[in-house]
Amino acid sequence: MLNYQKIQENDLSQQVGVDVQLEQAQHFQPEQLNGRWGKLIPLQTLESDSTLFRSMWRTIERESNKGVWTYLPYDEFVFQVQLEGALKSNFALKHALHYLVQVGHQAIGWVGLINIREKDQVAEIGNLYFSDQLRQTTAATEVIYLLLEECFCKGFRKIEWRCDDLNEASINAAVRLGFLYEGTLRQDRIVKGKNRNTACFSMLDEEWKRISFAFQDWLKQDNFTVNRQQKTRLEEFMKQYPITGRLEKEIKERLMATVS
Template structure:
């Protein structure tokens, strides 16, 4: 027995276009434009918790941070964005596409690093919506992936909140910073996206937030 036939050619690669929303704009990373804001905002996490499950960082100096950006973040895969908040008027986070496989129509979101001022905000949710929307609607992918350290409960909870379905654990997948990492895998496929999209649109409506930008109703995707 074989799987159903699929009319599919190829998905597109991410382009240098900005992804614009109501609350944020995602700009393909430009070191001279984005690095200073990002470094300063990442420094606000005095306990360095944002770097705990990432395979790099923390960076103690602007020079070392900028050097890392140049060596790792200017490739086509991973393809990095800097997050600009209209409200805060500064760049306050990063995220990327990776494991980009056009022949199969799969793409992963990862290297997500939100400074403390972006965490638990409508801006942070919109970042994920814009990247998801672009992956399916503009690039034409069939599958959108999320993986994280299986010990990272916050990331696993975020994936579920954002509509990803848990698929399983790849044991001993990586060694990062001298420690074993088992990876938890999640995904969204194209047939699920239409329903999820409606939930995001309803959540992100201006009428769902008060004058202090606090949500009135939670993100409802099921």
């Protein structure tokens, strides 16, 4: 049984959740996160004339898949000044931090830690743009691992992943990365003039203790060929670290009913 499933009785004989110790909570100060395949560079640590901004624009110019902008809350950037304005203003989002994804010397994507609620020790991974140079690469998975590890090490209790329930790529990514489907918020918001139902996923600190082992095993050098091709998929490593208390079968049936 995981902590969120535990209950206790108060002085009025009512059932309530268990007490939470908050002494480990830390104010989140973004730092550069380095992996073997890629890096996460916090936007707020970059100088206004950073070459990474220009590098990011070159990536946007070469983007071959126009569909990457469909489910983001903004359209494709058509001018460099427009892109740099969004990056330097943190996409005009409060309670959010953003990172550029750097592979080699090139910035080829970004990811946000948004809707940060330090009091509750909860945040959401979102506003994610992975270019065609980054999608379905080892670096793409590694940078999410780096961000999750940073969050849980800093005392977060829960990390969320929310997306349009029609965004199959994002849903598949959430499941593959070990997030658990919680449900769908109907008519949650209006995006680009269209209705959006929001599929909600999450990962808890207790779950991360086991999920992180799967990531670490997958990222080991001997799991990749000299051509950087994986030998064993991340999902197979996930199966080696099952999490007691997760109703996987029930949740997957609910998810399939939602997207079908």
